[in-house]
Amino acid sequence: PVKKRIVSGVQPTGSIHLGNYLGAIKNWIDLQNAYDTLFFIVDLHAITLPYDTQQLSKATKETAAIYLACGVDPSKASVFVQSHVRAHVELMWLLSSTTPIGWLNRMIQFKEKSLKAGDENVGVALLTYPVLMASDILLYQLLMVSNFCYRRGGAIFKVPEPLIPPAGARVMSLTDGLSKMSKSAPSDQSRINLLDPKDVVNNKIKRCKTDSFPGLEFDNSERPECNNLLSIYQLVTGKTKQEVAEECRDMNWGTFKPVLTDALIAHLHPIQVRYGEIMSDASYLDSVLAEGARKAADIADNTLKNVYQAMGF
Ligand code: ADP
Numbered sequence: 078p079v080k081k082r083i084v085s086g087v088q089p090t091g092s093i094h095l096g097n098y099l100g101a102i103k104n105w106i107d108l109q110n111a112y113d114t115l116f117f118i119v120d121l122h123a124i125t126l127p128y129d130t131q132q133l134s135k136a137t138k139e140t141a142a143i144y145l146a147c148g149v150d151p152s153k154a155s156v157f158v159q160s161h162v163r164a165h166v167e168l169m170w171l172l173s174s175t176t177p178i179g180w181l182n183r184m185i186q187f188k189e190k191s192l193k194a195g196d197e198n199v200g201v202a203l204l205t206y207p208v209l210m211a212s213d214i215l216l217y218q219l220l221m222v223s224n225f226c227y228r229r230g231g232a233i234f235k236v237p238e239p240l241i242p243p244a245g246a247r248v249m250s251l252t253d254g255l256s257k258m259s260k261s262a263p264s265d266q267s268r269i270n271l272l273d274p275k276d277v278v279n280n281k282i283k284r285c286k287t288d289s290f291p292g293l294e295f296d297n298s299e300r301p302e303c304n305n306l307l308s309i310y311q312l313v314t315g316k317t318k319q320e321v322a323e324e325c326r327d328m329n330w331g332t333f334k335p336v337l338t339d340a341l342i343a344h345l346h347p348i349q350v351r352y353g354e355i356m357s358d359a360s361y362l363d364s365v366l367a368e369g370a371r372k373a374a375d376i377a378d379n380t381l382k383n384v385y386q387a388m389g390f
């Protein structure tokens with residue numbers, strides 16, 4: 078039987094944080110055993126807003142090294158850089174020619190950003206990046222080429238099934254508990270970065286927002302910070318929710334914070350050690366990315382060939 082294929086990636090903008098790790102990368106480690114997996118660094122999506130050209134390729138390599146340090150295994154998964162596989166950009170153009178502008182105009186994010194900055198200051202890619210996202214997926218999901226057909230007004234691909242991540246994988250900001258932990262949040266205090274040294278982790282947890290309720294509990298809507306910190310603790314220790322609920326029920330913040338800090342440091346330390354080793358061997362990382370791009374291009378180029386053919390080229 079053919080293994081199902083999974084494609085996922087993270088943008089090389091800013092530091093990879095606990096949200097990226099617990100919400101995405103950590104899950105890949107299990108997925109890579111059971112599925113045909115492609116994990117890429119989404120560099121073409123990192124240029125739709127003003128960015129630092131000096132930083133782009135550096136951040137791309139660092140992100141790749143983090144994937145490997147977290148346990149992504151190049152013998153089980155193709156690890157590659159999006160821009161190394163030219164088919165992404167090519168398919169985007171082909172899909173763009175049949176994507177109604179109306180679909181893209183409905184995006185709230187674009188409306189807000191273009192209203193704020195003015196049409197003359199916002200790049201076209203900020204409107205059309207969803208077409209690139211569609212290409213990122215469709216290039217690899219199109220397993221059965223015989224199912225493919227093309228008619229005016231729409232290309233028909235194999236419709237991808239979404240993979241719903243396990244519950245509790247949405248990590249919230251440390252400073253408000255209500256917004257998502259994110260690379261783009263202005264305050265570094267709001268996130269734990271995977272490469273944060275011990276004292277930084279310690280400080281961020283010490284200063285993170287809590288509440289004045291007695292005891293600690295999951296799922297109290299008045300205590301989003303408490304739910305978030307217990308969930309992080311659960312995910313980095315591998316304990317069950319039940320175990321964490323019982324262990325922490327009678328704790329207060331003063332007793333829980335050092336426990337959480339130790340658990341985080343214990344989980345992140347081996348990742349940071351491996352990251353250092355990988356970054357010190359540039360030729361190894363380059364060879365992994367070259368091999369990953371070759372494997373991805375094998376699949377993607379074949380899809381692209383069929384799309385060109387279906388479109389009358
Ligand atoms: P960011 O929002 O930090 O820029 P990306 O948009 O690059 O992150 O997302 C990369 C991956 O990380 C996606 O799979 C996304 O679902 C996941 N992710 C990002 N932030 C979080 C979060 N706070 N909690 C859980 N998963 C997250």
Ligand code: NA
Pocket residue numbers: 108109110111112113114153154
């Ligand atoms: Na795999």
